[in-house]
Structure formats: structure tokens, C-alpha cells
Amino acid sequence: MTTIGNLLDGTATTSEAAAAFIEDPLSFFEMSYTKMLSVPRDQLHALQTEALKQRFDDRRDRIPMLTKLADKQNITSISEIDDVLPLLFEHTIYKSYPDFLLEKGDYAKMTKWLDRLTPYDLSKVDCSGCTSIHGWLDMISAVTELDPITSSGTTGTMSFTPKDRKDWRTFILGGFRIQLLQKFGEPPSDADLNEKLHVCWPTHSDGHTAFYRAPMYYKQYFAKGSDAHFHPMMDTPGDTDLMYLAARLRAAQARGDSRVNVPDALLARVGELQAEEKERPAKAKAWIEELVEKLQGERVFILAPAQLIYDVAKPALAEGKKCNFAPNSSVTAGTGGKGFNMPDDWEQVVDDFLNFNHNYGYFYSFSEQCGMHVQCEHGRLHLSPWSIPFILDPETSELLPREGRQKGRAAFFDLAMNGAWGGLITGDSVEIDWSECPCGRTTAHLSDSITRFSVEQGGSDKISCTATPEAHDDAMDFLTNF
Amino acid sequence: MANPIAPIIIRGEVIDTDLIEYPGRGDVMTFDAPDPRKFVDRLPLSSPAKLTDLYDLSLEDILDYLEELGSCLDINKNEHMQRSRDLTYDATPLPREIIDMGYKGFSSFFNREQVRQIAEKSVGIDYLEGWVPHKLNDGVIMKVRAFGSRTLHIVAGNGPGLGLITLARCAITRSDCIIKAPSNDPFTSAALALTMVDMAPDHPITKHFSVAYWKGGDAEVEDKLYQPHNIEKIVAWGGLAGIRHVTKYIQPGLELISLDPKTSISVIGPGALENEQTLRETAGRLAVDIGGANQAGCASSRVTYVVAGDRDDAAERVAELGQMTYDAIMALPPTFSTKPKAYDKELKSHVDALRWDDEWFEVIGGEDGEGAIIISKLPRQVDFAAYLADRTANLVTCESIDDVLLGINAYSQTIGVWPESYKSELENIVPLYGAQRLVTLGNALYNGPLLGMAHDGIQPVSRMVKWISNEVFEGITDSSPLS
Numbered sequence: 001m002t003t004i005g006n007l008l009d010g011t012a013t014t015s016e017a018a019a020a021f022i023e024d025p026l027s028f029f030e031m032s033y034t035k036m037l038s039v040p041r042d043q044l045h046a047l048q049t050e051a052l053k054q055r056f057d058d059r060r061d062r063i064p065m066l067t068k069l070a071d072k073q074n075i076t077s078i079s080e081i082d083d084v085l086p087l088l089f090e091h092t093i094y095k096s097y098p099d100f101l102l103e104k105g106d107y108a109k110m111t112k113w114l115d116r117l118t119p120y121d122l123s124k125v126d127c128s129g130c131t132s133i134h135g136w137l138d139m140i141s142a143v144t145e146l147d148p149i150t151s152s153g154t155t156g157t158m159s160f161t162p163k164d165r166k167d168w169r170t171f172i173l174g175g176f177r178i179q180l181l182q183k184f185g186e187p188p189s190d191a192d193l194n195e196k197l198h199v200c201w202p203t204h205s206d207g208h209t210a211f212y213r214a215p216m217y218y219k220q221y222f223a224k225g226s227d228a229h230f231h232p233m234m235d236t237p238g239d240t241d242l243m244y245l246a247a248r249l250r251a252a253q254a255r256g257d258s259r260v261n262v263p264d265a266l267l268a269r270v271g272e273l274q275a276e277e278k279e280r281p282a283k284a285k286a287w288i289e290e291l292v293e294k295l296q297g298e299r300v301f302i303l304a305p306a307q308l309i310y311d312v313a314k315p316a317l318a319e320g321k322k323c324n325f326a327p328n329s330s331v332t333a334g335t336g337g338k339g340f341n342m343p344d345d346w347e348q349v350v351d352d353f354l355n356f357n358h359n360y361g362y363f364y365s366f367s368e369q370c371g372m373h374v375q376c377e378h379g380r381l382h383l384s385p386w387s388i389p390f391i392l393d394p395e396t397s398e399l400l401p402r403e404g405r406q407k408g409r410a411a412f413f414d415l416a417m418n419g420a421w422g423g424l425i426t427g428d429s430v431e432i433d434w435s436e437c438p439c440g441r442t443t444a445h446l447s448d449s450i451t452r453f454s455v456e457q458g459g460s461d462k463i464s465c466t467a468t469p470e471a472h473d474d475a476m477d478f479l480t481n482f
Numbered sequence: 483m484a485n486p487i488a489p490i491i492i493r494g495e496v497i498d499t500d501l502i503e504y505p506g507r508g509d510v511m512t513f514d515a516p517d518p519r520k521f522v523d524r525l526p527l528s529s530p531a532k533l534t535d536l537y538d539l540s541l542e543d544i545l546d547y548l549e550e551l552g553s554c555l556d557i558n559k560n561e562h563m564q565r566s567r568d569l570t571y572d573a574t575p576l577p578r579e580i581i582d583m584g585y586k587g588f589s590s591f592f593n594r595e596q597v598r599q600i601a602e603k604s605v606g607i608d609y610l611e612g613w614v615p616h617k618l619n620d621g622v623i624m625k626v627r628a629f630g631s632r633t634l635h636i637v638a639g640n641g642p643g644l645g646l647i648t649l650a651r652c653a654i655t656r657s658d659c660i661i662k663a664p665s666n667d668p669f670t671s672a673a674l675a676l677t678m679v680d681m682a683p684d685h686p687i688t689k690h691f692s693v694a695y696w697k698g699g700d701a702e703v704e705d706k707l708y709q710p711h712n713i714e715k716i717v718a719w720g721g722l723a724g725i726r727h728v729t730k731y732i733q734p735g736l737e738l739i740s741l742d743p744k745t746s747i748s749v750i751g752p753g754a755l756e757n758e759q760t761l762r763e764t765a766g767r768l769a770v771d772i773g774g775a776n777q778a779g780c781a782s783s784r785v786t787y788v789v790a791g792d793r794d795d796a797a798e799r800v801a802e803l804g805q806m807t808y809d810a811i812m813a814l815p816p817t818f819s820t821k822p823k824a825y826d827k828e829l830k831s832h833v834d835a836l837r838w839d840d841e842w843f844e845v846i847g848g849e850d851g852e853g854a855i856i857i858s859k860l861p862r863q864v865d866f867a868a869y870l871a872d873r874t875a876n877l878v879t880c881e882s883i884d885d886v887l888l889g890i891n892a893y894s895q896t897i898g899v900w901p902e903s904y905k906s907e908l909e910n911i912v913p914l915y916g917a918q919r920l921v922t923l924g925n926a927l928y929n930g931p932l933l934g935m936a937h938d939g940i941q942p943v944s945r946m947v948k949w950i951s952n953e954v955f956e957g958i959t960d961s962s963p964l965s
Contacts, residue, residue, distance in 0.1 A: 098860045259891075427828065
């Protein structure tokens, strides 16, 4: 098949290359991190422009929400990257259904809503037997190529993003395995591509939120499907409806309200939440034993967000227990950098426990897309080649020039997205630099200080008598917001 | 260019030295203020006995002072207020016209009869001016009087007049007043204090009025100041984070009077949907409560529940009402409501996400950041209701009052109702869910709460004073435990 090499040596046209690129970006770059991030800027621009045109032509009449948006604005074709700007979706679109539908358990209407956001045809999906959100998502992923993900914010409303299995592959294999294991400037080794790594997971092994669903794909792409290499803290799926209930309870509590708007049958399950909470310390302890004893010297892949790991790491350290992974492991720790409050000593505790010389992979990604932007040795987060950035003026939403350093609201067109439209305006405030980075990677790069606009606005000492939403700050929020 | 200065004024003395910079963010500007740690020891009244000079004043003396102060606050003449207004133009998200309107109102704020009414309705003039005797069943005479206290006020910055109402409440109750200015309006209360110093530097009211800015939560300042030997009452307006960190100082002898952050709604009864004329009247009233002062107040309406009952044309009627309301908001006079300076980004992304969904929502306007009406066709508010601002409201189509009650909780301040007769369906039930004020639609911004009779579910002025009894047993022996 056509690869980036064919484009660069002139044996494929831009059009052929673009078709191969969006069909399977990982094969197009021959599974090589170096190739992904070494395309000369002008050639990448031409490739992305052509790929964007093809994406638009193919999707325009297949994603009903996009059709509507394009019709309304009379957009029938795309010739420049910036032409797609009026067609980017707000990130909030993935929770734009009326709450009332979930409250009443009307999954047929929920499916109809989701159908408008994806090129897949969901009109034949029979949801008449669905009685829970979890069951509904199970059903959709069983009978279609979609594997949608959910999250829920401080108001307790869940978002549903229709990613498909290829999107997950690009994200987990292309984003994580290829970029985090390979060294830039070197071709991928056989081990980088094929070795089974131990996957350590600090929560449930499966589910439908991004953080619960991802481990199944880590298992597939890092552990090569091996049960012996898969180490979740909890070997059961995280229940989507319980997550929804938890988010609703917390939202109600924040409002000073004892009424929680969920179906009665779900409300009756509140005891399960408490039981789960009660079981966690024992499971955490067993998991810590596994990490410290069994995985000593092994090559692991672990994502250890401080919100989930701090309270298990602290008692382990007190007993003198710490990890000792192989040096070529992939370890990521931190808080996700988006406005969480943690105890003052979190960094020290997490560092001491993981015992990995603070040698963490650092990246920026969001669950609605498949782009993963990994930090280079100069501290810059380089964009995946399938992510086209649009940085918007935070006040006017005008597109900022594609040159020099710019700070504003981040929007991306993800050329690799199949299950949903690739164009998305995020709620994140970023600083981008279009100039060349001394590390040699060719894509534009972001500063690692990424904040959410909603947090930024509430952070000052201004006082208003008007009630405004508040940021939450614990593990449950991490899991539901991820 | 040098940063603007927010001076500290302590009991008639103006301090603008030892400046430190407070960097701004969002709708907060960068400004300089004297280092509060250097002056915090001088802020509290050194002894409660020093309240006695306020007792040399009669209510009429107090009204004289405030009346004269009102005339000094004329924005056409008062340079302190002009400077404060000009700085506020840049510092807040509100458009100029709205700020002008606020400052223009200052000169009539201390209208003699208005202040007298506040004194009478919030506490009772008799109780403020002397001992009020009550004869009890057993013949004992219970005399009661309301005494001033040493108060600290954490005022909100989303309306410039809170320093003035605070001064009025302190003056009539003969309380010592320290205002902690907010970072989103560090100048207005200071300008008020500067005017007082110019007008009557040695007057007891001037001598019992101080204004300072420090960053809320600055422990080096608050640990010292928030002590029962310095302050007896803290009045906190809004700001959930602010109130949270004040609570750790609350102990016997130091009371918190909390005016929690609030949000407000409207409720429209079926009668309003009868015909074109009733719809138009309703829309006009709704527009005032939504758009007035650009929806910046806690009394500003954000969600409107339209109880349509089971009428078949409910959807069409609500859509008509939505369009008329939008048109009426756009037609409000610019001194009362105008296009927002910068439309909230987060809100815009939420509104735009619904724009393409005509099955369950209808979005009217909003493409130009001018404000919008979002109609919910199902009986629930939008999930981003807490973000509604900048002249953006959500009209929710409901079948019954049960749907309305789901939208009422402890944060609900004002409910504007129309037709008036529909209030009888609500007035004895919504308070149980947390609502604190019912008002005829179109009057949400009337300053009813500022009278102090019923404000956010409490009587704040009545709580600012110390209620003292003096029980007289002379001539009665049989109720004494010793008899």
C-alpha cells in the first residue's frame, strides 16, 4: 500500500497518499514514530489539505449534523484547510441531547440522537431491550463498528462520543505504543512493535468511559491480548450507570439539593456505589503487591494519574514498598494538568512510589479524538500528523495566524477519525508554536501548560453574588471527566 | 503605564503607600494596593467602647449625613467616582452604558425617606433609637434595643452599589464598618470612602468606615483580623470560595451572615399563553428580568418555566413567546441592557451545540454574541443552566408545576411570576424547596431585598445588630426565683 515514502519520493500523488493516510495512518507511516514526525512542513500541509478534502467529500452527506451545518452555510467543498473552520463541532455537541431522555431511559431516542453525529447508520439498531446506559452502549458496540465513550462533567450530564474501533486503534497503538515506546530518530525495533508489555491499570479493566474502556485496547496493543500481562486493579467493568448516578449525586449535592433526577431503579443501586468504595482498599492493596513484587524488573506500561494512585501509594510507601520496573518501561504520572486540587505532597509520594526517576512520558490528548501529542526533550508537545490545529482567539473566536507563537482556544481536525466528524473545538486554552523545534520533529508544538477555560475563569479572587458552576477535585471527577 | 491604585482608607485616613501589585486575570484588571499586611493591625476598631460616638448621633443626624453624602456622589461632579467609573469600564465585562447607569443612581441612593424606610423595615426605628418596652403576661417589662456591632463586609463586585447599601445599613444600625473590596471592583467602595473623607473627615460615620483590598484567603491578613476581639459579624455577599474560607474563622463571638451565591428564574402560568396580547405582555416583562443590567445580577432571570398544561399548541405558543422575548430584549434601551462586551466563550460553545438540534431545542439569536433564547421542548432546563449569562435565557416547556419544582433549590433566589394570579399556585410550596423571593414578572431587579426585610431567606440587617434585652421586675416579686 502507499506509504509516506511514496509521497516523499514522488512515486505516489498527493491524492493517493492522502487516501492511504486516512485509510490507515499507522501503516501509512510504517508504524514508525520517526516517520510520523519527520514530514517536511510544506509537504505535510499539502497532504493534510488533500486528506481534509477527501474526508469532507466523504462525510458531508453521511453525518447528518455535518450535513445540516454545511447546508446552512452553503459549503459544498473544501479547498483550503481554513475552509473547514465553520464546520468544526463544539465539544459540547456530544452532550447536546436533552437530559430528559436519559432520565426516562428512552434509548431509542438516544440512538436517534447519536445517529446524527456519526457516518454509521444506527437506524436499524434495536434498543427496545435496553434498560441501562451501560446496556445501551454494549448493544451499540455489539452490533456496529462503533465503540462510543462517555464522560460526565460537573453538572452530571454525560457526553457520548461515537468513536469506532479503528479510532481506538489509532489512538492506543499509534498514539501510545508507537510514540511512547519508540525513540525519535531511530527505526522501530522488533521489541517496540511486538514485545508483550505488562499493562498496569489503576482502576476497572473495562467499561464505557474513556478511562475504563482504554485498558481493553491497551491489553490488545501492549499486552498483545495476554491475560498474564494484564494487571487491572479491578477485574470487573466499571458500571456506566453507577458512574452516572455518582455524577448526578454529586451535582445534586453541589446544588444543595436532595433530589437526584435519575430513574428510580438506578437510584436504588446507590448501595452498590458504597460497596464498591468499601472494596477498593483491599483491591488496591493486592494490586500494589502485584506491582511491587511480581512486576519487579519487568517492562511495563502504566498510566498513574495522581488522583487514582496517591491514596494507594501513600500507605504502600509507609510500609517501604515501591515499584522497580525495567528502565525501558513506559510510565506516566501526573494530574492531567487541568485544574485538579491535590495534597501538597502528591508529587513526592507518587515519585517515590513509582521509583522511576521522574522519567515520565508526558502527552496531551482528549478522548473525543485519536490525536496524541507527546512531549519532546525540549518540553514541547508535538502534534500527531493527523491532527490539524486551529488556534482561536479566546475572545472573538477568530482564527489566529499559523505562524510564531499563539495562545488561544484549541480546535483540531483529526483526519484519522472515523466514527465521528474530525472537527472539534475544545474547551482547552493552549499555546502553540509554529516555528521549528530544535528536537527535529517537524509538526507544530504546544506548551505543556494547558488549562480549561472554565477553570481559568473561576480562578481569580473576584466575587459575584451570582451562583456559578464549580470545579470539583477528586478521583471520581477524574474518572468521569477524563 | 502605571497600574491604577486602590487605596486603603482607615477611619478617615487615606493610605496609598507601600504598594504591591495584584495581577488581574479574566475580567479582573491589574492594580496596585497598599500591602495589607502592613496595615491590618490598624483596621479593626481598637475598643468596642469607641462605638459610643455613634450614639451621640440621632437618626436625623445620620440621615443628614447620608443625604449630604448623596449629593456629593453626583457623578458629574465627584472626581473619585468618575475615576472609579472610568477604571470600571475596563475592569468589568459590563458595557459602559450599564456602568453609567449604576454610577448615575448613586446620588439618589441615600434619599432621606428611602433610608428611613430601610431603618424602619429592616430593624425598626424604635429599636434602633431606644429601648422598646413590652409588657409580658406575668407583668414583667421586657425592654429591647438593637445595638450596633463591629462588622466586616465582603462585598461582591458584580454591581457597583454594594458599598453604598453596606454603608447605609451600618450607619442606621450604628455599626463599625470594614469593607473588604472584591478584585473585580476594587475601586468603588474606596471612592465612596474618599468622598466621605473630603466631606466630613471627623464625622463619626466617616470614622467608622474603612475600605481595603486584600486577596481573599490571605491568611496573614485574615488570621489577625477575623477574631472575635476585632470583629463580631462578617457579612459575606456571594462568592462560594470566599464564604468557604471565612467559615474556618467562625467561632463563638464571631458570626457569619452569609448571602450565598444565588440564581433566579421565572415562571409563566398557562394564562399568559392565551392570545397574542397576553404573550406580548409576558414577553415584555420577561425581557426586563432577563436583559436588565445585562443579566449580571443574582436576581436576573436565567431559566423560565412555561407551564403550558396540556394544551395542544404548547410548543407553538412557547416558540412565539421565545421569539417575542428575544425581540423585546433586543429593543431594551441601551442604558438598561445592551450587547455584551464579550460573550462568554464556554456558554457560546454550549449554545452553538444546540443550534443544530431542532427536534428538542430551538435557539433564537445568539450568532452575533448579542444574547439568545434557548427553548427546551422537553420539560428540563439545559444542563449548562448555571452558565447562562450575557442575555441568554432558557425557556422550558412544562406540563405541570412538578417540572418547575425540579428547577428550584437552595440557590434559587428570585422567581418572577406571571400572570400575578399564578403566584397562588407557587407561594406556599416553592419556599419549601429553597426559593427565597417571589415577584411580579418584570420587577426582579427592583431592590426589594435591599430593604433588608427579607433578603436571601434571612433578615441580614436584623442579624447585624445585637439584640439586647433589659428586663424590669420592679414591683413584681412573684416571678423571681428568689421569691
